[in-house]
Amino acid sequence: MKMTIVLIVAFSFGVRASGFSQSVSLTANSIELKQALAEISKQAGMRLLYNAALFDSAPRISVNLKVQNVDYALKKVLNGQNLSYRIIAGTITLTERKKTDFEVQGIVTDSIGVMPGVTVFLEGINGPSTVTDQNGQFHIRVPENATLVFRFIGYQDQKIHVGNLMKIDVTMVSASSRLEEVVIVGYGAQKKKNLTGAVSSVQAAELTQSPVASVSSALAGRLPGLIAVQSNGMPGNDQSSLNIRGFGEPLVLIDGAEGNMNSIDATEIESVSVLKDASAAIYGSRAGNGVILITTKRGTSGKPVISLNSTYTAQGTTAMPVAGNAGMYARILREGHIQGGQPEATAPYTEEEIQKFYDGTDPQYPNTNWFDVLLRDWAPQQDQNLSVRGGSEKIKYYGFLGYLKQETVWEKSGASYERINLRSNVDATIAKGLTSRLDFSTNLRNGKYPNRNMDINNTIWADLWNTRPVFPSEFPDPTKISYAEGGGTGGAHITSNRELSGYADYKKQDMRFIFDLNYQVPFVNGLSAKALISYIQGYGANKNFQKPVPFYKYDYEADLYSLAGSFGSAASLTLKRSSDRQILGQGFLNYSHRFNGLHDLDVQLIYESIDYFNDEVQATRSNFLTPAVDEMLAGSTNGMTNSALTNEMGRKSYIGRLNYTFADKYIFEATLRADASAKFPEASRWGYFPGASFAWRIDQEHFLKNSATVEALKLRLSFGSSGNDNTGNFQYLTGYNISDKNSGGSYIFGSTRYPGIISRGLANPDLTWEKLKIYNAGTDISLWKGLMYGSLDVFFRERSGILANRLMTVPSSFGSTLPPENINETNTRGLEFMLGTSRKNHDLTWDLSANISWSRSKWKYYEEPIYSDADQLRQNQRTGAWTDRTFGYKSDGLFTSMEEIAALPYDQDQRGNTTLRPGDVKYLDINADGIIDWKDQTDIGKGTQPNWMAGFNASLKYKNFDVSFLFQGAFGHYLKASLPQYSTAFFENRWTEETNDRYALIPRLGGASSNGWLSDYNLIDASYMRLKNVNVGYTFSSRLLKSIAIRQLRVFVAGSNLLTFSKLNKYDLDPEGPSGIGGMYYPQQKNVSAGLDLSF
Template structure:
């Protein structure tokens, strides 16, 4: 055995020495514009032997064949092939001016930008990692023209932005070809994102009507190399973007007196600060009591967040790998901090080559999110927060006694957010996704490959709510010492335990055939896909009241007197066949056609199949002889596309007759039986909703990349939207009519993106502004249209012209135009128009003066006009800017929107006052008009005087332009400054790269909200009662982030 081992060593040594002397080592440096270019792929042609340039652009590669050539490639630069004839080869990379060789991920495949015929926007991993955010949806802000993002709050666990492509609605999101959720993926795992805005999305058929977002995750290195590790860590401090300045106790008392609410016995105590109440509060607080700011009592100034990611990627001769572990911890802005959210992400992407024809992929990802918080309803807490009196203490000397707000519904938001009082809620979400695929390159047919894959995803959501009741008190130390000073006021909620579990599982087997070939000046690609999806859901819930002890908060230790349980099981399935053909001639004339057939179990057999074709063309005008050598135009391409997409977003088995089981029962033969009633008629002919979309685009690059542009104009018609027919049926018919494919609406608009880059001395810079516009109409809508004949024909025609949706824009808000408000009783007495329908006898000073549009002397619905737009902005705009100087990089994004309306309240508006609200805001207090001794307005300001209990009088409650603003804002969405530590310093500590950065988000906002500015966030446009902003929704955050990226 020893002789055999020695012989093996000798053979290896002899042949190894021979190979060593036959190999050749080449070194060199890679630059671009005189700056070292790290990460360039250098591969020995015809092999998998390769390396990447380091941080200083240096590389060393040992060749297998000394007569080989080296291939230098990097995204955004022209690939160069150089003969390995020298021991030192320095390369200057030349930027691909139009990035025409850039690979763009499309549905079920990829193509190069130069042969792309659809409206597809892309974002690279480099652009994604510039943003200081823990949420992937926020990374897309301002990156792609036509993709709008609205951040509707920063509540941990629910802080992702609302995405919409061209205002169509929520798009379909696929991660590595599998439908998923964008907000939960670790941004560090993403290689690229593609957004399919036009008929390019048709290949996904049934669910692609609102566009498609394709996310591609990172994989192993392209060339054989050892493991390369990366660490990315951030510490973020967040604060609320907006925080209202509320009135203090004395201002609150003034408002009460003005409203005529001062007749109560407590009123003098508010107005006289030397009387009992102030002395009591001074003793409690230990300072001069000036009232309570409930917002600042609930919210703290700054909240910490942290994020860590460690990843490794590399490739051996046959196996490539990317492995990533991420952790995110986020706390809420609630001062008591009983609201935390954390997330773990694990991803492993493996590639294996078994031989020249057979390869495989195995991808596994796991995500666990945990939300641990006090048990309270978020929306209810906001409601209570907006009604607390500044004259009521939020926390008593003994904090175990819960205070109350002093409002009509007095539940304290302070104690709602405390686990010790309201209880606990734990939400845990586990998601596991695994995908395996085998690819076979058919050896006897050049360009043909077959791929079989299977994806499995399972998600389990487990929630436990331990609800505690707590008592509320008032406090008066004059009643006695200690507990004797507390007077019981009321009780909030009841003791209850609820546990529920929701398990989802999806299986997606798929077979894909790809063929690609070229001859002479022709190129052809064809794809065929067959896939089938099955989905299964199992939900279980149980609850009981009055647990024996909160030390053992379990269902079996709770009362059986009141218990509840439920179980839901559902299944669905979908089958699809997809075909696509791409052809180009001279890479100048481009053509693509797709066809998808979808079948879903959600429809009856008669309407189960939907067919979704598309066609697109491209003409690279810059390749024509008359432009080919133009010194101005580097690239010019014209595109056009048309496609048909679908939507199957309906309930399962709507085509079957169902039944409702009520909670009551009836007695039959002395026994109780549940009450069962018909759920209504069914319609077996219900089928797919369809979307037809047309797009014409032009894109170009001029002056050697100094200027680039992309312009797309689109039109989408959405037909066969489900609606219940508006038909009169007899009451005794006994059933409601079923849904039918009836309605249709459309959208039209454009996307424009400009790119400019240049260099001034040693500073290179880029500016990329973009703007998009989209507006919709009701083409045909099922609605009640009044008859225009008979005695009421003229009035009905007027009504139809104003309020019928069909044929009109979908963003109109009707209401009354106003011309200020009444400032004196004599003005009311002499006003020629009857506003209240009773000769103005109910009007008081401060009521709005509504304009009589038709001149009939009476204010009614006929005087309403369009006074506002919709809540979704029609115009979205942004500008990405960046500058680079040596090792320094500065990047920023400005983002904004306009063409939408914010409505500020109504009966709970900021200028009204009911005696129960903190929150006649300080800006409303400062801008209100003041009545004189005779009740007439003595000081005229922007707002009318405050009103009596109940808020604005009924006559002013109708929609009007008074409390609406056609909003516009521009926000410094992100800004980051980064520094790359020089290579000679990094080498000394055994690392390959270090980048440090400081970043911020939402640091500056410019808007046109006038007196509302600073108290309302223009990016949040909806809340309770239509009130937008911090007082009726969890606010957006502004953040400061420090980060570090380490390579080793």
């Protein structure tokens, strides 16, 4: 048997060998593969065995064989085909080639050296991916005939067809990122080098360097011309705002639809673009104050990449006045009484009692630090994000889930803010030339706060400063709540406690759907059409419940409690429900073509329609049977109130844009937008807003094109106009409003009051658009291949048709007031400058940049009376004056002696200076008329909004270590100095007879009423520079992580608002805080964070 097998095998090899010896010749052009194989088998005298389906998609081939053996001929013909062959017993058998994976390795470099961190993945295949290690090396398994893509930020993608190569070395080419960077602009995207307008942008990596909860705070100091202010530090409502060039609140678009930037997570953002000049004009009526475009992340081709970002943060206050002790409190009250001219015998406290407060040993004279009792130094915050990103050439996806929780510094309040973000962005190629995207996102925001406000107005911070340290925080009987004044509330220990006095909670949810179709017309090269629809729905629910809390006083010697009062008399509940909806529809027609290699033409036509709708209902009941039931049904119907509101509004627009580029160096753009707003009557409903811009790429001229110094040099000029319909709905119509039965317009029939109707007042049938025009000139430069780069812009904006009321009077019997008209005008001018340096040098990479901007506005016309008095004209006339002037009195410090007061050559108090004493403010007689009155007020400073903004941003990376930091500053604005009366800063900076400091911040306690006048004495320059954020990280070697299937791991520590340099530091005040209410608001926060970024 064994001998038989040997003979058969030997015979087979003999036949195969004899087949190889046969010679064939074949020459043919564009011949079918099957025909070529048939001819070879015929000449070799062999049979051909195959499945006909193998040739269904086989391409035609050309072949030139001169007397070759059969084996060589078959290999030549089948090269690149998905077929293999065997020759047995005179038969050529064809089969489908088995696909086999094999490993490819290599090194990735650039012009400097090896490149770690380069992503390597398969093009068009949902297969494996990897990242180069510290030595630039990679290993990846690939199928036959695969194409590898090498990708790194700032470099051009490199695509390499593998074939049967097992070793590939790749050299990455810099994309000159600042020039080749694609920037999102109005209704499209452009390369930065081709921009004709003033557009600034920031990328995702920069935004996530700051451990802050709001995107607007993360943008502070990063872009020239962008004014960022954070008024307080309350979780969920820090009132951070953005202002472009001092114009006002900008339009914010998220993936093309209006949105709230602080409701999304910075981690899900790909880029932010700020349009500041004519580049914003294409958005017409909504873009008068500039536009901020936020683009979220999208999917990419390649194997799914799962990323986890986890950050834990400790939040503390940047600056807050420190509470004085009970002795200080008593001392200030005694001083104020005596210095105010009252008898010492009737002073609130004696010197002996004050000393007892300082000693703190007598329970009848407690020394309570309510800040220590109620607040903590640090409050926790956590931010957890999970995302997945991947796809193929046909479909790409990005998914995101984020969770943020912030607690407050009020340790016993139970207050917190939570936000959940969910996003799904999908891009699909449906057919050749037909693509679509489907985006869904939602965010849920849940705020839990005490019943009293926590932010700025009427807040528990005011309660805290009014909670006196001379009262105990607790009694021997824990069921009795201590009375501590608290401005009539009993004390902040009551109003800050949700469980004790009630709560103010809200839940909000926004859902966004965006769907579009994009079709590349096949029979017209460069022509495409697009349709987009966006649907945004928002819901809100507020629940405010207040419970009555009795509070007591306690006599330790008699062991006796006495009721001192109550916070509220009965439980009350207010419920509010709201919903809003926005529907956006857009249609696009785009044409793009390059003619003769010199002329680039882009034309875009757009139709847009937006519909807004919102409604809300609110109800209140009080006199609950028991505060244990916090539902509306438990409240009394007596005195209950309810109200409702409904609004609907819409706009329709036609938009056109033309871009023309000649020889890649002369770039022209023109836009025209026609907007119709339902807020205006039909005759003036349409507004037309043109714009034009030009750029000259001087670096493309023959005298600079090959310059080794100048990489890029561009001059920009632009003009744009836009409108504003920021007015009430239907003010051009007469009509009636339905009044609440408890307000004016109601009437009584019998013994019952009924709601009525009241006139809306006079209508203005000529109401129309507010119009804005902006002019901009700028230049961009990049030297020595990006080693140094910069830009400079100057601008001027005219704003006309601002609504105001005419000053003409009508008789009181007329029964109405005049309607607002388009009357007032302002203009704004300013400049922006940015300079930076960037370089990658072997193991060290750096990018340093500084920016500074200035802007200020004037009234060109202001509707005002004709002033006949010279002092009235100087003080009150606004036409032709700066809009941010502050008027008050000029001072010369404080009086230090009665002799100084007696020698005063003018009457300051209009009583012969008889009420003045040392320690009172000394005012100057500006008009030299011998008396201090309103006529002596003059321009003493600018407003609370800074004119100058600056930022210094640095990013450095050395091997696996990276560090970045940002200094942000504001200059040229003033705040009214105000300190809580019982703070240590107040105590230490007050005037006393002993110190007799001429320039003490706080004048004589109980002094003249004129001490409170607004003057340059209590107006302080609030300029500041602060370390806005710092981030230090370490990225682990991919070689180390490969064994545990982790793609990338970076750990970091970060901080924000850690250092502040300001004149206000002396008084424990934050320069970004509101003016005149020092300490009476939730202070700005400084954060210290630790976290990790993990992907696999």
